[in-house]
Amino acid sequence: MAMFNEIYQRLTGIILKPGKTWDQLSLQEEEHDMFLSRFMYPLMGFVALSAFLGILFTRKEFDFEVALKITIRTLVSVAGGFFLGAYFLNEVWKSVFKQPNNAVLCRFFVGYSSSLMFVLNIVTALLPEFFFLQLFVLYTVYMIWEGSAIFMKVKEEARLKFTVFASFIVIVTPFVIEQALRMLMPGFRV
Numbered sequence: 001m002a003m004f005n006e007i008y009q010r011l012t013g014i015i016l017k018p019g020k021t022w023d024q025l026s027l028q029e030e031e032h033d034m035f036l037s038r039f040m041y042p043l044m045g046f047v048a049l050s051a052f053l054g055i056l057f058t059r060k061e062f063d064f065e066v067a068l069k070i071t072i073r074t075l076v077s078v079a080g081g082f083f084l085g086a087y088f089l090n091e092v093w094k095s096v097f098k099q100p101n102n103a104v105l106c107r108f109f110v111g112y113s114s115s116l117m118f119v120l121n122i123v124t125a126l127l128p129e130f131f132f133l134q135l136f137v138l139y140t141v142y143m144i145w146e147g148s149a150i151f152m153k154v155k156e157e158a159r160l161k162f163t164v165f166a167s168f169i170v171i172v173t174p175f176v177i178e179q180a181l182r183m184l185m186p187g188f189r190v
Contacts, residue, residue, distance in 0.1 A: 003038050010039060014115045018143045022150040025112065032104045040082065040111050047121045048075040054125035073181050078121065081174025086110040088169045096165065097158060109152055113144050113170045141167045 013021035051074040055067035090106040093099045117137055124131055145163045148154040154162045182189050 003042065007039060007042060010112070011043075011115050011119060014112050014143065015119065015139075018146040019150065022112075022147040025108070026151045030108075032107065035108060035111065043115075043118050044075060044078050044082070047078050047118050047125070050122040050125040051075075054128065057126070058128055069187065073178060074121070074125070076181060077174045077178035078118065080177040082107075082110060082114060084177065085114070085169050085173040088173065089166055092165050092169070093152075097154070097162065105152070109147060109166070110170055112151075113140060113147060113166065114174075116140050116143060117171070117174070137171060140171055144170065 010021070013024070048071050052067050052071040055070055056062055059066075086103065086107040086109075089110055090101065090103045093106060094101055116139055120133055120137060123133060141163065144166045145159070148159050148162045148166065149156065152162065
């Protein structure tokens, strides 16, 4: 139960008070494996579970096959978006910003920056009539702006450039993966 409380505290902190939370996160020494197993993987699981339950509660007839397809598509797009987004950010970090290779730092940053998108995925899966809440994904740009200087230690003159690159990567990567799954695998078009 403590893990779920910790996830809740981090989510509300990074969404409601991103500056303060980025500052706290930059000061604490968290192991990469703990970050994945106690924050990212459970959060991805919640997103997948909400996709499954969303089909269960929002459709007139429950179709296990459709629910499973949507759950798989959601899980692959969220997990792939996280790992591929972290990889892309690390490549931009090295090549554009001339910083040393730091894949772990980029995973932390992409994971925490994606928090709002995970919450929005959960809410819109369970309550599809609130699809308009997806507009709040743009708040991710502000969260990234706040974290760029505090967590990633980006210099002020490069902060806007970093925010544009990171925002594009964090927001677009899961979307592209989901669309690719729909196009390349006709069975996932539901």
